[in-house]
Amino acid sequence: ATHHHEWEISYQFKSPDCVRKLAVTINGQSPGPTIRATQGDTIVVRLNNSLLTENVAIHWHGIRQIGTPWADGTEGVTQCPILPGDAFTYTFAVDRPGTYMYHAHYGMQRSAGLYGMIVVAAAPGGPDAEPFAYDGEHAVLLNDWWHDSVYEQAAGLASVPMRWVGEPHSLLINGRGRFNCSAAAEGTCNATLPECDAPVFEVVPGKTYRFRIGSLTSLCALNFEIEGHPMTVVEADGHYVKPFVVNNLNIYSGETYSVLIKADQDPSRNYWLASNVVSRKPGTPTGTAILSYAAGGRSPPPTAPPTGPAWNDTMYRFQQSVATVAHPAHVEPPPPRAGRTLLLLNTQNKIDGRVRWALNNVSFKLPHTPYLVALKRGLLGAFDQRPPPETYEHQSYNIYDPPPNPNATSSDGLYRLAFGSVVDVVLQNANMLAANNSETHPWHLHGHDFWVLGYGIGRFDPAVHPATYNLKDPILKNTVAVHPYGWTALRFKADNPGVWAFHCHIEAHFFMGMGIVFEEGIERVAELPGEIMGCGKTKGGGHL
Numbered sequence: 428a429t430h431h432h433e434w435e436i437s438y439q440f441k442s443p444d445c446v447r448k449l450a451v452t453i454n455g456q457s458p459g460p461t462i463r464a465t466q467g468d469t470i471v472v473r474l475n476n477s478l479l480t481e482n483v484a485i486h487w488h489g490i491r492q493i494g495t496p497w498a499d500g501t502e503g504v505t506q507c508p509i510l511p512g513d514a515f516t517y518t519f520a521v522d523r524p525g526t527y528m529y530h531a532h533y534g535m536q537r538s539a540g541l542y543g544m545i546v547v548a549a550a551p552g553g554p555d556a557e558p559f560a561y562d563g564e565h566a567v568l569l570n571d572w573w574h575d576s577v578y579e580q581a582a583g584l585a586s587v588p589m590r591w592v593g594e595p596h597s598l599l600i601n602g603r604g605r606f607n608c609s610a611a612a613e614g615t616c617n618a619t620l621p622e623c624d625a626p627v628f629e630v631v632p633g634k635t636y637r638f639r640i641g642s643l644t645s646l647c648a649l650n651f652e653i654e655g656h657p658m659t660v661v662e663a664d665g666h667y668v669k670p671f672v673v674n675n676l677n678i679y680s681g682e683t684y685s686v687l688i689k690a691d692q693d694p695s696r697n698y699w700l701a702s703n704v705v706s707r708k709p710g711t712p713t714g715t716a717i718l719s720y721a722a723g724g725r726s727p728p729p730t731a732p733p734t735g736p737a738w739n740d741t742m743y744r745f746q747q748s749v750a751t752v753a754h755p756a757h758v759e760p761p762p763p764r765a766g767r768t769l770l771l772l773n774t775q776n777k778i779d780g781r782v783r784w785a786l787n788n789v790s791f792k793l794p795h796t797p798y799l800v801a802l803k804r805g806l807l808g809a810f811d812q813r814p815p816p817e818t819y820e821h822q823s824y825n826i827y828d829p830p831p832n833p834n835a836t837s838s839d840g841l842y843r844l845a846f847g848s849v850v851d852v853v854l855q856n857a858n859m860l861a862a863n864n865s866e867t868h869p870w871h872l873h874g875h876d877f878w879v880l881g882y883g884i885g886r887f888d889p890a891v892h893p894a895t896y897n898l899k900d901p902i903l904k905n906t907v908a909v910h911p912y913g914w915t916a917l918r919f920k921a922d923n924p925g926v927w928a929f930h931c932h933i934e935a936h937f938f939m940g941m942g943i944v945f946e947e948g949i950e951r952v953a954e955l956p957g958e959i960m961g962c963g964k965t966k967g968g969g970h971l
């Protein structure tokens with residue numbers, strides 16, 4: 428089946444946490460509508476940009492875009508930005524069942540509210556049919572929210588000295604939160620708006636529910652809990668997980684999970700859904716919603732919302748990451764070895780006095796001509812032709828100290844991968860500019876799922892750690908956490924012709940250079956739609 432959607436993108440006054448702010452909306456909504464489809468369906472989204480003076484582009488997060496690399500929606504990588512007044516049509520197949528998301532991929536626009544969920548049902552009776560059963564399902568999109576505009580945030584990040592975005596004002600569940608109006612500027616906050624009422628998720632006693640949970644936070648790692656209801660984790664990023672039970676779930680920006688819960692608690696009252704900041708010292712109240720057993724109506728539970736695990740308990744989060752492996756009946760074994768390994772050191776640096784993030788001391792900047800067009804058309808002057816470094820001085824670099832020489836360089840060079848080759852990427856975390864601090868980075872790969880081969884805390888040793896990789900039942904994902912002072916190893920097959928971003932999913936961090944780009948099989952990409960062109964060297968059709 429083909430699903431047609433007509434979307435108008437516009438700024439609207441919204442009060443997601445009772446505080447009025449301009450949000451980028453889809454047909455007047457933030458979050459936008461949930462796209463629902465069945466595996467194998469085609470999605471057509473016609474997007475009309477009604478932002479008065481702002482470009483837009485939308486990425487379909489977790490959808491691999493096989494055969495349609497131009498529909499990935501990544502400004503500067505796969506397309507030119509869509510101008511105000513212009514329309515653009517994204518057409519792509521949802522080839523795998525699971526829980527996915529969409530969001531703006533232009534500047535820091537995602538943080539302005541342009542996001543939503545994609546729910547793809549498994550083809551009935553097919554090989555990807557769900558290895559679990561449930562009576563009903565709910566979708567939960569988690570977010571963090573600031574009252575400052577994305578322009579204030581972006582300008583602050585690029586200032587000398589940097590003005591950091593700080594901790595979010597609110598945590599949102601399905602676009603709703605609750606700010607304490609007594610702390611808001613006069614006349615901006617209205618606690619009686621239905622718009623900021625807690626979302627209610629209804630359950631019938633005795634039934635089992637699938638909760639599809641996605642996080643599109645701009646900054647925060649979150650811990651999600653349904654009070655009194657242990658969760659069985661069954662899906663991660665569209666892949667079935669060997670079920671394991673948790674009392675609360677750590678979820679990083681860009682990840683999705685499905686969990687099963689049984690509505691088996693005292694049905695005379697309601698229970699909290701709660702999201703709490705972890706990995707950063709929380710400065711934001713718990714995000715809440717209500718699990719409603721019909722008898723409780725919409726009334727708030729009689730208890731205080733769960734506060735989650737200790738925010739700085741790295742090992743707790745690390746262990747949950749390690750526990751996430753493939754369902755025994757859905758193991759897709761990885762290739763036994765890689766043809767190429769990139770060892771990427773994640774550091775916070777300075778360039779011309781600006782705070783930036785870098786991989787192997789190179790900070791990423793987007794070119795003005797999308798790589799996809801530049802490479803297909805041989806517009807070689809469009810970006811730096813020197814490839815970024817494959818590794819760093821891992822024998823001598825001390826990950827526990829701030830970078831000894833904080834200065835990095837910036838580049839829009841990319842990694843060109845042999846088509847069909849197997850690539851390992853090891854992400855090595857380190858100390859930031861300030862002593863005694865290392866943050867969690869959720870890394871997201873476009874165009875592929877990767878096998879998560881291993882995690883460690885400390886320095887990755889290429890002579891030792893590859894022997895410890897899980898080659899038996901690693902989970903396939905599109906987003907994975909690199910824990911503080913830790914490393915994460917992943918493997919993927921470069922078998923999807925196109926150009927694909929790989930970056931930290933923290934909005935500020937990608938903006939500050941924390942990403943790289945891969946090209947593979949460009950010669951196999953079909954003729955590019957003219958719609959993706961019009962900027963940089965592609966003006967007038969991108970002819971040589």
Ligand SMILES: O=C1O[C@H]([C@@H](O)CO)C(O)=C1O
Nearest residue numbers: 591775859860861866935939
């Ligand atoms: O890039 C970042 O900058 C701040 C901090 O390092 C400086 O305020 C922070 O927490 C980041 O993740």
